[in-house]
Amino acid sequence: MTATDDGLAAEYAAIYAYGAAAVHLDGDARERAEALDAEHRSRRDALLDHYAAAGAEAPQPAAGYDTGVVADAAAAQELLTSVELNVTATWRAGVAATDPDERQLCLDMYAASAVSLARWRLAIGQAVADPWPGRPE
Amino acid sequence: MGYSEIAEDHRTHAATLERLLRPNSISEDEVEAPADAEALAAAETAGSVEAAESSMTTQSDYAVLFGEIAASRAAHAAVIA
Numbered sequence: 001m002t003a004t005d006d007g008l009a010a011e012y013a014a015i016y017a018y019g020a021a022a023v024h025l026d027g028d029a030r031e032r033a034e035a036l037d038a039e040h041r042s043r044r045d046a047l048l049d050h051y052a053a054a055g056a057e058a059p060q061p062a063a064g065y066d067t068g069v070v071a072d073a074a075a076a077q078e079l080l081t082s083v084e085l086n087v088t089a090t091w092r093a094g095v096a097a098t099d100p101d102e103r104q105l106c107l108d109m110y111a112a113s114a115v116s117l118a119r120w121r122l123a124i125g126q127a128v129a130d131p132w133p134g135r136p137e
Numbered sequence: 138m139g140y141s142e143i144a145e146d147h148r149t150h151a152a153t154l155e156r157l158l159r160p161n162s163i164s165e166d167e168v169e170a171p172a173d174a175e176a177l178a179a180a181e182t183a184g185s186v187e188a189a190e191s192s193m194t195t196q197s198d199y200a201v202l203f204g205e206i207a208a209s210r211a212a213h214a215a216v217i218a
Contacts, residue, residue: 129142
């Protein structure tokens with residue numbers, strides 16, 4: 001698995017989670033969740049284009065992902081916060097890649113995912129500032 | 138997002154870089170604060186680009202550190218705008 005493979009897998013999992021969670025949200029959180037779902041789909045498509053351009057086979061999404069029980073808005077918010085943190089942490093790890101093209105891709109995706117994480121936190125009233133987005137605690 | 142939170146992120150970045158640079162140091166130049174939110178967002182975007190460029194031209198360990206600063210500042214710019 002390459003860093004790009006890991007990042008694509010995280011984007012697949014995020015898209016699945018938004019499908020399970022967004023329906024439980026309303027107001028600003030719902031609106032933001034729908035926008036972020038679209039961003040993850042856009043990133044997935046860009047990554048698939050990247051694989052196609054390189055003549056490489058892209059990893060496929062899993063048939064399903066463990067999202068736990070999502071029965072209300074609180075559970076949906078918790079799941080999506082976890083998802084955004086996971087995507088950001090995955091792309092952050094990819095920045096250590098020694099191949100310059102892969103590092104650049106991971107760096108671009110990492111910045112985009114940190115923006116998504118901040119926007120999501122803002123939508124649900126959490127603190128947004130974070131000097132080290134996605135860094136393991 | 139409060140500007141004091143953004144300032145705290147910058148203090149954390151500066152303290153980490155200062156620790157890594159020891160015994161070398163960089164003098165603190167007086168810089169004019171951005172005039173408004175738009176100027177602050179532009180400054181954060183410029184800082185993010187600069188950190189990303191540093192990430193691309195250094196070793197792997199430091200690449201992640203500069204990448205973190207680039208990502209943090211990109212997030213600042215997005216929520217200020």
